[in-house]
Amino acid sequence: MACVFGCRNWMIAVLTAERQKLQTESDAIVYPILSLAPEITTEIFLRCRGSETYSRPYTSKGPLLLAQICHQWRQIAIHTPELWRCPQFNAISSSVDLFKLWLDRSGNLPLTISLQSWDTAQASSMIEASTIHSHHWQDVNFSLPLTLYPTLGLVNASFPMLRKITLNIIQRGGDQIVTDGVIVIRNAPLLRNAHLGTLWGVKVDIPWSQLTSLTLRETVNVADCLTLLRGCTDLVKLVVSIFGQTPPHKDSLVLPALESFHCNLMAALILEPLTLPRLQRLGITESVQPQHAVVLKNFIRRSSCPLYALSISGYNIAPETLTACLIAVSDSVSDLDVHDLPPAQLLAALEPMEILPHLKILRIHFKRGRLSETDYRDLIDVVHMRLSPPPPRGCLEGFALYSDMGPTGLLNPYYMPTVSAMARFRAFAAAGLKIKLTIAGRQATHSTHVALDSSSELYMCLAAPW
Ligand SMILES: *[C@@H]1O[C@H](CO)[C@@H](O)[C@H](O)[C@H]1NC(C)=O
Numbered sequence: 001m002a003c004v005f006g007c008r009n010w011m012i013a014v015l016t017a018e019r020q021k022l023q024t025e026s027d028a029i030v031y032p033i034l035s036l037a038p039e040i041t042t043e044i045f046l047r048c049r050g051s052e053t054y055s056r057p058y059t060s061k062g063p064l065l066l067a068q069i070c071h072q073w074r075q076i077a078i079h080t081p082e083l084w085r086c087p088q089f090n091a092i093s094s095s096v097d098l099f100k101l102w103l104d105r106s107g108n109l110p111l112t113i114s115l116q117s118w119d120t121a122q123a124s125s126m127i128e129a130s131t132i133h134s135h136h137w138q139d140v141n142f143s144l145p146l147t148l149y150p151t152l153g154l155v156n157a158s159f160p161m162l163r164k165i166t167l168n169i170i171q172r173g174g175d176q177i178v179t180d181g182v183i184v185i186r187n188a189p190l191l192r193n194a195h196l197g198t199l200w201g202v203k204v205d206i207p208w209s210q211l212t213s214l215t216l217r218e219t220v221n222v223a224d225c226l227t228l229l230r231g232c233t234d235l236v237k238l239v240v241s242i243f244g245q246t247p248p249h250k251d252s253l254v255l256p257a258l259e260s261f262h263c264n265l266m267a268a269l270i271l272e273p274l275t276l277p278r279l280q281r282l283g284i285t286e287s288v289q290p291q292h293a294v295v296l297k298n299f300i301r302r303s304s305c306p307l308y309a310l311s312i313s314g315y316n317i318a319p320e321t322l323t324a325c326l327i328a329v330s331d332s333v334s335d336l337d338v339h340d341l342p343p344a345q346l347l348a349a350l351e352p353m354e355i356l357p358h359l360k361i362l363r364i365h366f367k368r369g370r371l372s373e374t375d376y377r378d379l380i381d382v383v384h385m386r387l388s389p390p391p392p393r394g395c396l397e398g399f400a401l402y403s404d405m406g407p408t409g410l411l412n413p414y415y416m417p418t419v420s421a422m423a424r425f426r427a428f429a430a431a432g433l434k435i436k437l438t439i440a441g442r443q444a445t446h447s448t449h450v451a452l453d454s455s456s457e458l459y460m461c462l463a464a465p466w
């Protein structure tokens, strides 16, 4: 027995001495990085964020990673509110306590919050935690269970820094449609931007007249939409998508400041009642039908607007409808974005020079498989013709093609434009056309290949035209 204790004590003594020795060695090491002034380290931390808006609660990245390296870095990270002001939390990654800590560490800096939770109890605690910080909300994006919205206690809170709010519903099978819920936000003098998903009967009461940018996703009908828009007299940018059948309506509405408008054409048209005298950019999506071309024509005539950019998408558009739509906007449009139109139809529509005679920028976005050799040939013909049209027509200045192969494969030579097609495109670039050809696809991961680029600007426009 005595030996057992003796041996144990001996071993403890040996290990303690060993630990002491390692500690002394370790203390003697000078880490140059730790001799930096804390302000410099802070600056380095801030630059670690890259271009991502949000920071997420993962120990493998962001502030949590920086805070686990050593005591000194931890202290610096914890006391750098800028690192904590853009939390993005969701139901899987998150504990409510961590979220609270994150918000506390943001000090009083403007908060950009993204919160996504389908767990009602968790979402409710998180909302409660973030409401305590409502005085420094700047941009909040909530995707929460439907049942939670009517209970948000925001009515008496004040939001002196709030500029943008995004509200989405996470709908679950068993949830009841709420008919008497109201989300009220007052005291938000800087609020200009709202992005609202389907709110299934929950009414939203926010300072509409201040808004300059509004997105209404999957709004139920045109009548409700118009009622709401009547209060939004300052809107500059509007995105609306409507689903469901819409009863006929006789209302009309002028939005005097609106410059950019994007809508779908699912049921009856929101374009019918609208007059937009300042409109510059128009986007239409989804099943464009023959009657829509007439509505579009009347809308353009009535609005008498300085429209110069049109974005149009929809795979099922009939060739004559496409032509009619393009004729309706032909007088002014110089910038055309097309998404998902069948190549042959699009090229046939663009062939007559009376259609869009002032076309300067053409961006084509194909998402459904490879373009055939014939498609490339037709495309080259159209570009060629529009590069040197007979006067008084304008000539094409920029052309972007983004072609997504989908899941079938990528960077296979078979999918690329042929050598002779590439030679033609290069010749266009040499002649001064700004041109960008991008091929994208997915095999294991999504990747893109830029086949030719004589203008990065064009691509920027393509990536975020609206
Ligand atoms: C809001 O957050 C959701 C989920 O993170 C995201 O998918 C969506 O794009 C965000 N919306 C806006 C307008 O930022």
Ligand SMILES: *[C@@H]1O[C@H](CO)[C@@H](O)[C@H](O)[C@H]1NC(C)=O
Pocket (backbone or CB within 6 Å): 153, 155, 156
């Ligand atoms: C908001 O304030 C008013 C008056 O100050 C009060 O009557 C009301 O109950 C408050 N509402 C909430 C939800 O706290």
